[in-house]
Amino acid sequence: MRTNPQMQNTASRISGMPAFVPQAAGHFTAHRQRNAVSACDWTPGRGRRQDNAVYDGPRRAVVHTMQAVSPSSSSTSTQKLKTDRSDALMRDAATVMPGGVSSPVRAFRSVGGSPIVFESTKGSKIVDVDGNTYIDYVLSFGPSVVGSANDEVIEAVTAQARKGLTFGAPCELENQLAHAIIDAVPSVEMVRFVNSGTEACFSAARLMRAYTRREKIVKMTGCYHGHGDSFLVSAGSGVATLGLSDSPGVLSSVAAKTLTVPYNNIDAIREVFRQHGSEIAGVFLEPVVGNAGLIPPTREYLQELRQITRQHGALLLFDEVMTGFRIGYSCAQGYFDVMPDLTTLGKVIGGGYPVGAYAGPREIMEMVAPAGPVYQAGTLSGSPVGMAAGLKTLEILRRPGTYEYLDRITKRLAEGLLQAARENGHAVCGGSLYSMWGMFFTEGPVNNFEDAKKSDTAKFQKFHRGMLERGVYLAPSQFEAGFTSLAHSEDDVERTVEAAREVLRGIAP
Numbered sequence: 001m002r003t004n005p006q007m008q009n010t011a012s013r014i015s016g017m018p019a020f021v022p023q024a025a026g027h028f029t030a031h032r033q034r035n036a037v038s039a040c041d042w043t044p045g046r047g048r049r050q051d052n053a054v055y056d057g058p059r060r061a062v063v064h065t066m067q068a069v070s071p072s073s074s075s076t077s078t079q080k081l082k083t084d085r086s087d088a089l090m091r092d093a094a095t096v097m098p099g100g101v102s103s104p105v106r107a108f109r110s111v112g113g114s115p116i117v118f119e120s121t122k123g124s125k126i127v128d129v130d131g132n133t134y135i136d137y138v139l140s141f142g143p144s145v146v147g148s149a150n151d152e153v154i155e156a157v158t159a160q161a162r163k164g165l166t167f168g169a170p171c172e173l174e175n176q177l178a179h180a181i182i183d184a185v186p187s188v189e190m191v192r193f194v195n196s197g198t199e200a201c202f203s204a205a206r207l208m209r210a211y212t213r214r215e216k217i218v219k220m221t222g223c224y225h226g227h228g229d230s231f232l233v234s235a236g237s238g239v240a241t242l243g244l245s246d247s248p249g250v251l252s253s254v255a256a257k258t259l260t261v262p263y264n265n266i267d268a269i270r271e272v273f274r275q276h277g278s279e280i281a282g283v284f285l286e287p288v289v290g291n292a293g294l295i296p297p298t299r300e301y302l303q304e305l306r307q308i309t310r311q312h313g314a315l316l317l318f319d320e321v322m323t324g325f326r327i328g329y330s331c332a333q334g335y336f337d338v339m340p341d342l343t344t345l346g347k348v349i350g351g352g353y354p355v356g357a358y359a360g361p362r363e364i365m366e367m368v369a370p371a372g373p374v375y376q377a378g379t380l381s382g383s384p385v386g387m388a389a390g391l392k393t394l395e396i397l398r399r400p401g402t403y404e405y406l407d408r409i410t411k412r413l414a415e416g417l418l419q420a421a422r423e424n425g426h427a428v429c430g431g432s433l434y435s436m437w438g439m440f441f442t443e444g445p446v447n448n449f450e451d452a453k454k455s456d457t458a459k460f461q462k463f464h465r466g467m468l469e470r471g472v473y474l475a476p477s478q479f480e481a482g483f484t485s486l487a488h489s490e491d492d493v494e495r496t497v498e499a500a501r502e503v504l505r506g507i508a509p
């Protein structure tokens with residue numbers, strides 16, 4: 001068995017970190033007809049404080065100027081949604097881009113109708129080309145955690161853009177963002193910047209294989225790690241939404257190296273290691289699943305994964321592309337206090353620009369070229385505008401009270417939605433964790449993708465349409481997590497819950 005002394009160092013560094021007490025995770029359970037206030041089954045702990053002013057909502061602290069929209073202009077009363085221009089643009093788009101979209105998750109295949117085409121976004125609101133304004137819970141599938149088009153982020157990127165868009169050579173902002181990530185994410189000592197979460201994950205898989213000199217990778221059904229060949233096997237997100245369990249074009253010899261197991265099932269992991277232990281390079285997982293809807297792990301599950309991978313000389317990778325800087329400032333690994341060997345990041349660290357990263361202890365990361373032999377490169381990697389956006393975003397998130405605020409409003413949202421559903425006789429389960437939330441139209445409990453698939457997706461379709469008509473933009477799939485931002489106000493949340501109550505009243509249980 002290969003031991004990794006660096007990881008022991010990393011672990012001891014971590015145990016000396018400031019107190020950050022994760023709570024034991026629980027499973028999402030059903031609360032049909034139950035009106036308990038504790039509708040959210042899962043309560044996060046508190047993030048680390050960094051300075052003195054406390055964030056207490058969009059209006060009181062960070063000021064967002066609503067240039068494109070005003071909060072009052074979005075309507076949560078039924079509007080016959082006028083989508084003429086969106087529809088016309090999508091008809092044209094379909095003639096020049098496959099399915100009319102640049103990414104399949106944007107299609108409305110599973111909810112019906114045609115995608116909405118957007119023109120502007122600010123704070124918690126997004127405006128379409130027909131002039132409809134929505135409260136946005138997609139937030140570009142995660143990056144906009146400080147609110148869309150945040151003024152401070154725009155200032156930072158504008159200042160950098162004036163100095164240069166790209167150098168194709170080192171810039172100081174890369175050092176700064178790498179230091180910020182290393183300071184925040186407990187298991188990380190070195191970072192390689194790339195341009196997307198996909199790139200981060202397939203590059204990390206290459207590194208994992210090179211480091212262990214093994215080829216097989218274990219992933220969980222319903223987890224999504226981008227569209228690298230190794231990961232288009234029982235994947236979540238758009239792959240699950242479109243019912244494409246695998247993709248043609250992926251070499252069968254590559255797919256055969258990916259072993260899949262259900263999430264939150266430790267027996268399945270034990271079994272896969274019993275059968276293939278000496279060939280497994282590592283285990284990839286989302287430390288909180290967002291790509292099959294929101295599914296938290298138990299802390300014990302993550303701890304067992306840590307132990308089993310170590311026993312077998314395999315690496316553990318937390319794909320924090322979605323959870324990174326959403327599940328607290330120390331990310332899901334800090335929240336659960338379980339340290340992976342490798343971490344992938346994306347979304348939030350680019351503050352709205354295409355930035356990804358893979359990261360880990362020095363001993364493993366120094367295998368990456370030019371320090372080591374594992375090749376990986378990128379014309380625009382670490383480009384200064386993306387670095388500036390990411391740095392400013394992390395700076396805003398470090399302000400005291402931000403994660404408490406995100407947790408409070410998101411919990412209120414999830415509780416409100418679950419309660420609105422139960423009041424109207426619908427079987428639902430779900431909850432929230434900091435700025436991520438989810439609601440499944442099933443009794444539950446939902447512990448993995450197999451459980452999530454029991455959801456009533458026809459009901460979700462009606463719910464999605466009803467919410468759209470009332471000015472609330474949700475991801476067009478039951479199998480996507482929802483997001484909130486620092487710009488989402490309590491008023492946004494109340495109006496969303498009121499809209500949901502109305503929609504759910506009109507749907508047969």
Ligand SMILES: Cc1ncc(COP(=O)(O)O)c(C=O)c1O
Nearest residue numbers: 196197198224225226319321322
């Ligand atoms: C957990 C996770 N990993 C990887 C990816 C891929 O990232 P990207 O879409 O930036 O390629 C995503 C989202 O897309 C994700 O949610």
Ligand SMILES: NCC(=O)CCC(=O)O
Nearest residue numbers: 103105141237290291480
């Ligand atoms: N959960 C879905 C994603 O995070 C990805 C978005 C995309 O592929 O466009």
